[in-house]
Amino acid sequence: MMQIPQAQAITGSRVPAMAAAPLTKRKVTSTVREARIRRVFVAAGFFSVIIMGLIILFLFKEGLGLFSTVSVKDFLFGEFWYPTYDPADFGIFPLIMGSVAVAALSSAMAVPLGVGAALYLGEVASHRTREILKPAVELLASLPSVVLGFVGMVVIAPLMQQWWDIPTGLNVLNASMMLAIMAIPTIASISEDALHAVPRDLMEASLALGATRLETLTRVTIPGAISGMGTGVILGMSRAMGETMVVLMVAGGAAQIPTSIFDSVRPLPATIAAEMGETPFGSEHYHALFAIGIVLFLLTLGFNLVAAYVSRRFQQKGAATL
Amino acid sequence: MSRHNLAMRHLRQNLAFGLFRLIMLAVLGALGGILVYVFIHGVGAISWEFLTQPPKNSMTAGGIFPAIMGTLYLTVGALLVALPLGVSAAIYLSEYATEGRALRIVRLGIQNLAGIPSVVFGLFGLALFVGYFKLGVSIAAGSLTLGLLILPTIIGASEEALRQVPGTFREASLGLGATRWQTIRKVVLPAALPGILTGSILGIGRAAGETAPIMFTAATFYTMGLPRSPLDQVMALPYHIYVLATAGTHIEQTRPLQYGTVLVLISLVLGLSLVAIIIRTRMRKTKQW
Amino acid sequence: MVKASASAQAPEEPRELFRVHPERPIIEVKGLNFYYGDFQALTGVNMTVKRNKVTALIGPSGCGKSTFLRLLNRMNELIPGTRVEGELLFEGVNLYDPGVDPVEVRRRVGMVFQKPNPFPKTIYNNVAYGPRLHGLREARQLDHMVERSLKSAALWDEVKDILHQSALGLSGGQQQRLCIARAIAMQPEVLLMDEPTSALDPSPPAASKSWSRNSNKAILL
Incomplete structure (x- = not known):
């Protein structure tokens, strides 16, 4: 090998x-x-x-x-992650569910907001406003994740704890919010590019037929851009799934299957980042963390292949030519 | 087709557009709020001493100079790895590649590389550079890992820049008897340089802000002085924030230092991105072709 | 047939703004200037367009024919930094008055572009696009409208069996006639055509003559 x-x-x-x-x-x-x-x-x-x-x-x-030493089934579906016990348990099902919960909730927040912002940039904003806001959104996409993790941990978590009187502010909801803030600029920027790529003459044709701008948007522009927007959304979700620092600092770190948005979870990337530093090189635990890496890799690879497929279909469409 | 119908259609449009505007405001508000909040809490910590002194009194006082220098070493190292490789790959994609299976495989490789989570890059760097190549936890291992992480960014920006050089430039040079390589070196690359520069700056910004890939390959909690060789461990800004906020023994006491470090990191990363964006905008406006 | 449906429509559509006076030209242009930013594209244009006639604009390329046509249904305002001076009267109302709704203007003043630009939808849905926007939902009426419009544009015989296939599969000339049919389906009062002949097999005036002859309409080429 x-x-x-x-x-x-x-x-x-x-x-x-x-x-x-x-x-x-x-x-x-x-x-x-x-x-x-x-x-x-x-x-x-x-x-x-x-x-x-x-x-x-x-x-x-x-x-x-x-x-x-551990079967694939026990690894993927085992409900207990106690890597340092003797004998150790290497069941990552709670970690997978933690990742899924955080990715799903953050997408539920980021997709409408990201797409809404893209529609504003692409269709509502004046040319001048767009020239300023588009770079601003792209700038915010480069905000380091450790900063958002820090804000979620130091600012948002104590507020949540106070407002709702819950045991900890480090939970699914907080982590999802921070991840959403991270994903929104990505989704908005890619979606706006897709809207922008719809041929102008199609939009003109629609407007010339007496359609309002909103009707043109929903009947011509969005259908033309849907694959590109889909790519942006999938890439945003994939990023939320693989993002480490936010979930490491904000998700709470409890290896349990979440039953509410106020539960603490320990998503896959957080587990790797938190435990790799304290693991002897070559130990069973070390191998288990790499095995989590494999799962994470395959999950995001799946997302990316879907995104690539969606965007390839997007390229085949286009303006009519003579 | 009555006027009432038309009024309804306009009303619907105004409602929808108003909603989009509101969303944009909310998004900008949230992000802007974070920046302002960090600025207000962090600006008090910033001083000449903070930027030029090492931490003191078991991290509760002093500055972050070693972390700033560590981040500098790591990002410069990452760029040394990624820039030659990335620009060469972009030259292949834009100047040499022809449609076909090979090109599809290369594109698929780059795309998927871009989508790999940064913590997986960290695992890979740990296994290959730290373990297999025996570089240990070091600047070298961290730079190589970060370099691979930003490779797709550099390739993407460079390819776009090369593709924007008009074909007539190439034809003119080839028509004068220049070889392909001479044309690329003397005509295409100089014309694409600003775009490549933009990509490099974006790559630096990305590398400077990443934490997960350097956690197991380069970064350490505390060093006495500055690193003396590429095989030394370093402190780094993002890792410093993480450690102070989560693992320090005096978490509350070091809060101002944490905000200060966050502010320095944000200024560095957003500053670099801002420079890249300004260069790009200028370039588009003043382009002569 | 056309006449019948046009008169049947009249009562349910009170034309408050654009009142028809048969003795008046349908379009009058007075002292029209147009600017792209600092560049003046049109200077002092005056003309009238009579109803029920085909009016042709001729001139060398780049002299502003397209720009002028696009002013007549307010398409130029989609380009940032443009400015209009002077009067552009349609049925006696200045199209650029603040109270005038560009959407309604474009409903009444149809346009066929220089390059065919069918939507990436089926042939049927391309033609039905406009009528649907304006509230026509009933399938039989839509079918009728689509068939009549395609016949007016001399395309019906070629596409009647493939109505539900993509419009992008048509040849360039067919696509352009589809765009004409799509514009006709709106029953506009003026039809603007921006040099559509380059891509056409039968000439557009011939193709749409049957449509214009009996109605209260003008065609600009």
């Missing part, structure tokens, strides 16, 4: 070396040189694919070790 990455790593590095070194004293013709340069760039292009392969390889190499 270990030979595959080495082989890939070697081909990856040998190609640039070949192009850089003058091979013989014979004058190298420009065609030959051009072909070599080309190969360097092709190799650079494939580097991302190689990294993907390496990520899969190392996740599985470190994670599959767990399954010599």
